[in-house]
Amino acid sequence: METVAKKGLVTTTLLEQFKGIVGEQYVFADEESLEHYGHDETERILFLPEVVLKPRTTQEISDIMRLCNEHLVPVTPRGAGTGLSGGAIPHLGGVLLSTERLNAIIDIDERNLQVTTEPGVITEVLQESVKAKGLFYPPDPSSRGSCFIGGNIAENSGGPKAVKYGVVKDYVLNLEVVLPTGEIIWTGANVLKNSTGYNLTQLMVGSEGTLGIVTKIVLKLIPFPKYDLLMLVPFKSLEKASEAVSAIFRAGFTPSALELIEIDALQITSRMLDSYAVPIPDDIAAHLIIEVDGNNMEVLMQEMEAISELLQQFEAEDVFFADDAQQKAELWKLRRRVAEAVKTVGYTIEEDAVVPRAELPKLIHGVKELGKQFDFHAVCYGHAGDGNLHIRIKKEGIPNSYKNAEMQNILRELFLLVKSMGGTISGEHGIGLIQKDFMDIVFNENNLALMRSIKRVFDPNNILNAGKIFDLN
Amino acid sequence: METVAKKGLVTTTLLEQFKGIVGEQYVFADEESLEHYGHDETERILFLPEVVLKPRTTQEISDIMRLCNEHLVPVTPRGAGTGLSGGAIPHLGGVLLSTERLNAIIDIDERNLQVTTEPGVITEVLQESVKAKGLFYPPDPSSRGSCFIGGNIAENSGGPKAVKYGVVKDYVLNLEVVLPTGEIIWTGANVLKNSTGYNLTQLMVGSEGTLGIVTKIVLKLIPFPKYDLLMLVPFKSLEKASEAVSAIFRAGFTPSALELIEIDALQITSRMLDSYAVPIPDDIAAHLIIEVDGNNMEVLMQEMEAISELLQQFEAEDVFFADDAQQKAELWKLRRRVAEAVKTVGYTIEEDAVVPRAELPKLIHGVKELGKQFDFHAVCYGHAGDGNLHIRIKKEGIPNSYKNAEMQNILRELFLLVKSMGGTISGEHGIGLIQKDFMDIVFNENNLALMRSIKRVFDPNNILNAGKIFDLN
Known part of the structure; x- marks a missing residue:
């Protein structure tokens, strides 16, 4: 730009x-x-x-x-x-x-189910390294094949497994940080519970590189679940698909992934990948991708059946079960590459709104209404189980929201809607440069003043990633 | 005193x-x-x-x-x-x-699996209220029958379920807070994922009432697990019992509780409660209390059997299975009232050290050695699955550690040991008044300076719970 x-x-x-x-x-x-x-x-x-x-x-x-x-x-x-x-x-x-x-995995501690790593390790590399020892580090953004674990900490990333396993903040035990003034601290201890002083570990996670540079990371790991099952469920109605999401949790199930993809997004991605592994019928509005995992296959099969049955109440069409590892990989590839695919055809503006899970239908409806009102097209997809929706916007002649008055106006409407539902601006992408002008929607001035003062405590000269999240004034 | x-x-x-x-x-x-x-x-x-x-x-x-x-x-x-x-x-x-x-439960949101509550609600009351709707709020300290949810947030409490379900911080979504200067803020949003600004929610949790007064709390809930199984496992060797703890996790099991109680503590409690429901043989050094929970009874039975079998490698004696709800309640009562019981017989000083789980045997051994060296008696119990050990100390003529030079010296040795294992001072009780002089053991001066400056940002006149966690200087 x-x-x-x-x-x-x-x-x-x-x-x-x-x-x-x-x-x-x-x-x-x-x-x-x-x-x-x-x-x-x-x-x-x-x-x-x-x-x-x-x-x-x-x-x-x-x-x-x-x-x-x-x-x-x-x-x-x-x-x-x-x-x-x-x-x-x-x-x-x-x-x-x-x-x-800074790309070394320093130590995989199999006795304590922990890993100590440098920030420049690719998330997928870290995951595969601990998986080789039967251990699981769940949070993985769609970009896991290229993103760094340090960046994941800066943004408090989530990914599809967050719905069952939580986000980055739930796995970070301790951080070595270089402060903007050059001093080096460790924020916590290598322990599962900690009530010792202010939680600077959690203050660093999601602070988007504005408070310090993370140089070593101690993460909690869990045993890798033995089995998983994956299905793709088509719906003729986008509303019904999103209503089904919260019904699954209310019925007592906790899937290990529960993603929603609007049909436009799936078709664009499928075409880009030249993928025919997954059937995409014509008259469908949206799909849910549902995964369950655990250590007992019989229990998982029962769960999947019970969920499928429940979904009939929401007019689900014929369910596609991923039969083997290859089909699962194919389906996940489709999901993971949506952002990239829709960007290539003009959906360059991405929002990352998050609302309480059951408000998802209302949010999607609201997005579509805004689209009519302000003449833009939006495709929705993302981590429906968390109420975290990625909204990709395509508006003729406006490829950026950054410093574009018209688009800023549209986004303000969107975030006001999100806020009215108890939600907030970003679930996992962060505020950074492009959403900072909307912070006043979700935080009052007293809160923002605290955040700015905390920034000044860490970075008195405002030199580290200044002007991200908010401007100092 | x-x-x-x-x-x-x-x-x-x-x-x-x-x-x-x-x-x-x-x-x-x-x-x-x-x-x-x-x-x-x-x-x-x-x-x-x-x-x-x-x-x-x-x-x-x-x-x-x-x-x-x-x-x-x-x-x-x-x-x-x-x-x-x-x-x-x-x-x-x-x-x-x-x-x-401020003792009202404001709203149990069954659609979104959330509860909004005031801080003065007793933790057990909150738990029972959401359980009546099939929902689960796991963190409950031993004092759950009398403690308040607001206090739990101030201390980032844990309790026996933390080993599977996490501590308070893992359930707090959003807080209404009165700042020391009187302003009112909400810290976050009612959502499961949040990457919007600094995580003031997590900064408040565990800040021990020094940064603000929490007046409303939004908590995440999960579906209540349908079944649980509970067993008491005796060991003739305290070391073996503590070694068994990490072996259980390394084998891929995640119990919903894994507690350790030294025999002295159990006997004192059993006598105080006049309890004969649970057999306590003579030649035993320590017990593990192990619970598993889930939605499939058959799977749980298999898990319990597999764990029992594994424990034979650590010379476990005959396992006592709690047969029914009453026996389970009796066993939990024994565990929950240990602190109170040992206090009545002179163990008035309680430490709350936490180490990486597999270092537990080393910590217990170290405590006993310190006891010999400094002439005190200690009983150990607590949340072994988290590496969080409660160490109750009885030293003739010294009922308080607070401002007692001799006891401060002993505790410094203890915390240096804990730190050397990657651990820290408090897992769930907080620093408060009595441990603040040990903060320099686990944090360097740059870190402590940041914490003090954060305190000043929130409380410029140092009026709210001043002199807790650290002194300003």
């Missing part, structure tokens, strides 16, 4: 000092690097940093922060750059600090 | 203003009231407040806080006074603010 290169903050002297800290080969100022690190997966926004640094250690990051804090140089920390709210975009120029070289 | 009545902070004018806010009949300054509200269940410590206030509404609490903030009067908030770290003790005199009249 925009290319603003704020120059002159990183002086030649500073550049030399950076080289001294991380080594000359890990300081990048070439055009290609600057452009690569100037954007993430958010809409179509580009801001060039002045320099990209790739430190290897906590100490190097500490040294960089001290220097930048002293010279008031903005620093934008970055994981894999898969974020959807602009958290890793260096909109103030300055230093882009990539954590990609 | 001590009775210090700091007088003169609450002037006659202020007293009249308090009466104007809460009504004359809810302002108490008689000796009996002051003494009742001058202590909680911590050791043997008494500090009298000048006045006890019992407001009914958020607005009344806000008015009280504005007034106290203006006049720099210390305020100690209090739930049911069942705390074990002195969090509710008015050690600076001033105002004791009881939340006991």
Whole structure:
């Protein structure tokens, strides 16, 4: 969208000092690097940093922060750059600090069911490493094949398993953090329960890289469930599909995934992937993807049958059961690649609203009504079991919500609706750059003042990912 | 232990203003009231407040806080006074603010599996109310029959179910809070996932009434599991019993409770309760209480059998299965009343250390060694599945750790040991008044400086539960 290169903050002297800290080969100022690190997966926004640094250690990051804090140089920390709210975009120029070289899994503690890792490990790599030891780290965003665990912590990511297993915050036990002023702390302890002082661990999780740079992470693990079953359930009515979601929980079931995909989104993705493994009939409005998991296959089969039966009350059509590992993988691939697919055909604006689960039908209805009123098209999909809906918006001539007055107006209406249902702006993508102007909808001024003051406590010179979540004023 | 009545902070004018806010009949300054509200269940410590206030509404609490903030009067908030770290003790005199009249369950939302409640509701009352609708709120401290849900939030309480279901922090979605300066905020939203701004909800949970007074609480609920099975497993060796704990999890089981009780503690409790329902053989060193729960009885029976079999490797003696609801209740009563029982026979000092689960044998061994070295007797019990051990200490002539140099020295040794294992000071009781001098063991000065600064952000005049967790300096 925009290319603003704020120059002159990183002086030649500073550049030399950076080289001294991380080594000359890990300081990048070439055009290609600057452009690569100037954007993430958010809409179509580009801001060039002045320099990209790739430190290897906590100490190097500490040294960089001290220097930048002293010279008031903005620093934008970055994981894999898969974020959807602009958290890793260096909109103030300055230093882009990539954590990609802090990529070691330090210790898988099988005695205590814990893993200690660096932030630059790809989420899927971490998952597979612990799975090899029979252990399970559930939270995985759709981008798990490329996103970093450090970024997941910054955004408090969720993913499809959150409905049964919780989100990132439920697995983080302890964090090593470099503060914006360069000091290093551990936030907690490697324990399952902790009532010792303020919960700085949870304050860091979801703080979008504005309070510190996470350099080591201790995560809780659980035993990997032995079996899972997966089905795709078509509905002719979008309302009925979304009503069915809360009925499943009210009946006492806790699926390990409960996703909703509107038909447009599924068809676009299916076409992009050239996938014929999953049948998509013509007259369908939406699908639910339902997974159950556990250690007893017979119990799971009973559960799936009972859920299928329950869904008949909501006019579900013929259920498609994924028969084997390949079909399951195919179905999950379809779900995971929806965001990417719909973006390619113009749905560039993504919202991440979350409401109490049973309000989902009302939210979807509201989105469609807003679409008519403001002349945009929206496809809905996402983590229905959590009440977390991804709303992808396509509006002729407006590919970005960022700084677009018309789109800002539309989104304000959307978030007012969400708030009226007890919901909030973001369930798992964060606020970052593109939603910060809506914080007043869900928090009063006293609350926002507390958040700003906390930011000042951690970052007195406002140099670390400044202007994300909110502006200081 | 001590009775210090700091007088003169609450002037006659202020007293009249308090009466104007809460009504004359809810302002108490008689000796009996002051003494009742001058202590909680911590050791043997008494500090009298000048006045006890019992407001009914958020607005009344806000008015009280504005007034106290203006006049720099210390305020100690209090739930049911069942705390074990002195969090509710008015050690600076001033105002004791009881939340006991904010005792309404506002709404049980069966559609969304949530409950909205005031803080003065007894935890067991809340549990039973939602259970009547088939719903489950798992965290319940041993004091669940008398403690308040607000106090549970202040301490981030756990209880026996935490091992499978998590602690209070895992159920709190949203809080209405009166800040020390009188402003009112909501911390979050009524949703299962939230990546919108800093997690002030989690910052409040476990902050021990130092950052604000919680006046409304939105909790997540889950479906109540249909069945549970309970067994008591004796061991001749305390080490073997504690080694068995982590083996159970490593084998892939997740019991809904896994408690350990040393034989002394069980015998003392059994005698106090005059209980013969549970057999306690002579030559036993410790017991594990193991519960599994779920929706399929057959699966549970298989699980229990498999666990029993596994325990044979750790030289478990004959397992006692609780046959019916009454036996289960009896066994849980034994466990829940241990703290009270051992206190009556001189074990007045209670520690709440928590370590990674597999380090439990090392911790217990360490405690016993310290006992020999420093000439004290300790009984251990608690939430072994979480690595959270309650250590009750009896030392001739020293009933309090508070301000006792000899005992402080002993506890410092204990917490250094705990820290060396990756553990921390408190798993569920909080730091309060009596453990604050040990915070430097588990947090570095940069971390403590952040916590103090956060306290200042919320409470610029340091009037709300000042001198708990840490002193400002």
